[in-house]
Amino acid sequence: MSPVISPSTPADRSSPAYLPRPVHNSDHAAVRPLRIAQIAPLAECCPPRLYGGTERIVSFLTEELVRQGHDVTLFASGDSRTNATLVPCTDMALRLNPAVRDPIPYHMIMLDQVRRRADDFDILHFHVDVLHAPLIHAFADRTVTTLHGRLDLPDLVPFYRAFPDIPLVSISDAQRRPMPPVNWVGTVPHGVPADLLPFVPAPAGDYLAFLGRISPEKRPDRAIAIAARAGLPLKIAAKVDKVDQAYWDEVIAPLVAAHANVTFIGEINDQQKPAFLGNARALLFPIDWPEPFGLVMIEAMACGTPVIAFCSGSVPEVIDDGVSGFIVHDMDAAVEAVGRAGHLDRAQVRETFMRRFTVDHMARAYVSIYRRLAASRCTEADRPLADSDAPLQVVA
Structure with missing residues (x-):
């Protein structure tokens, strides 16, 4: 039985992210670089040329994880630019391709590639909302899904009741409120590179x-x-x-x-x-x-x-x-x-x-969650069979 992980408890708002404590153990697993798959939506490239909030965050996170020394593979559109290993799943961003009428088939092709390569990664981080849920049963405990959209839509309630064990991350605590009980493993606010948007002490325009x-x-x-x-x-x-x-x-x-x-x-x-x-x-x-x-x-x-x-x-x-x-x-x-x-x-x-909101904070928050899930899997594997039905409580 998969471990049951309790929702993380928000810390003080001055904290850069509401996180579980980092994992440390005697064999130094906590400092081993992780093999991470980032699975992006295909509507925009990573980073987007213009508008595109989710793909922009995936790009920021991917590049920072590479900078921090992890082995990262990005599944995204072929016109993406990254220091990670890019798996191009379409020739170009779907929104910019006038020949594309329906984005779903392209995402299904991408998710099949992810499924075939799942054993190559310590963690698979999905950013595609609900599409992957039926495909990851065999390795759901090695996944994290960040939900980037609104969750107060009525059609989502039966969906998440049907898939209650997928590890989920919210981008704010407010985002969680409409949801049925699910497997929240953390809240991680977005972050952007500290040097991307320079400080302007004296604005030149009064608008x-x-x-x-x-x-x-x-x-x-x-x-x-x-x-x-x-x-x-x-x-x-x-x-x-x-x-x-x-x-x-x-x-x-x-x-x-x-x-x-x-x-x-x-x-x-x-x-x-x-x-x-x-x-x-x-x-x-x-x-x-x-x-x-x-x-x-x-x-x-x-x-x-x-x-x-x-x-x-x-x-x-x-x-x-x-x-x-x-x-x-x-x-x-x-x-x-x-x-x-x-x-x-x-x-x-x-x-x-x-x-509170740099990409360094965001990436370290996610790595803490990745390692926490890995530690939970190890703990579950080491437990006596008689304890297999007891829930594992992870306290933030």
């Missing part, structure tokens, strides 16, 4: 920034209204997915046209982000949904730019209210926060990022 997707749950309409009431320019750097095209055409595009203070830039790449975020007075994050994490918040913080965010989903776990930004509950508070954002110490905003 508000919105970065992300044009979609109803991201509420760019709120951002436009906040900027208008605050009397400041708003720059919107965002992509428009096909599913959100009508929302753009019917709601947001007319608002942009009606407000002279609003500039729509479109999608931007990693080279454009430092100037876009770093020169803003504040990032507006006016979401209206249970955001699992919100990568753009820590990207802004890395530049020293405070974040004005509506209190939903992971926001209270990411933003230190009054230090790295302001958490607001309504439009009046958001407009008022714009006036106060310029008085925050941008060096403290950056320091908060460095203390």
Whole structure:
């Protein structure tokens, strides 16, 4: 019987991640480099050319694990760039390939390659939501699945009831709330390289920034209204997915046209982000949904730019209210926060990022989980047969 691992208990919020303690043992297994497979979605390459939160995190994690000395294999699209061993599972990112109509067959091909090579790895880290669950029964105890999306969708409840033993990692504690009892093994906040987005102590522009997707749950309409009431320019750097095209055409595009203070830039790449975020007075994050994490918040913080965010989903776990930004509950508070954002110490905003949200923190958090699972397997194998039905409690 597989060990039952209790959900990790969140530590103090100042901790870079809510983690189990690292494993140490006499044969030095805790310091042996691990053979790790990272299995990425195929919608974008790693790292993405433009928008792509999950693939960006997979890329950051993969490169940092290689830097820390682990043997990493990345299953991803063929146009990915990595220092790991790349297993190209499509010629190019699916979103950028006009010939692709259905992404599922390509992911099935990739997962079959992963299954065939499963014995090559100490740990297989999946980032593809639910697709792999039926394929990993024989080696589920050597897997970790990070859930990157929202978990309050009704169709997910019967799925996770059917697969309760797969080791899962959340990217915030808020993300977990809608889930039935499952095998949580940790919460690991996202992290980005410390040198990717340089600190900007004195922004060159006095404008508000919105970065992300044009979609109803991201509420760019709120951002436009906040900027208008605050009397400041708003720059919107965002992509428009096909599913959100009508929302753009019917709601947001007319608002942009009606407000002279609003500039729509479109999608931007990693080279454009430092100037876009770093020169803003504040990032507006006016979401209206249970955001699992919100990568753009820590990207802004890395530049020293405070974040004005509506209190939903992971926001209270990411933003230190009054230090790295302001958490607001309504439009009046958001407009008022714009006036106060310029008085925050941008060096403290950056320091908060460095203390909690670098890729080094994220990678070490995952390695601790990988090793903890390996230690749990060893413990289970060494236990007497009479104890095989007793649950193993792992305490954070």
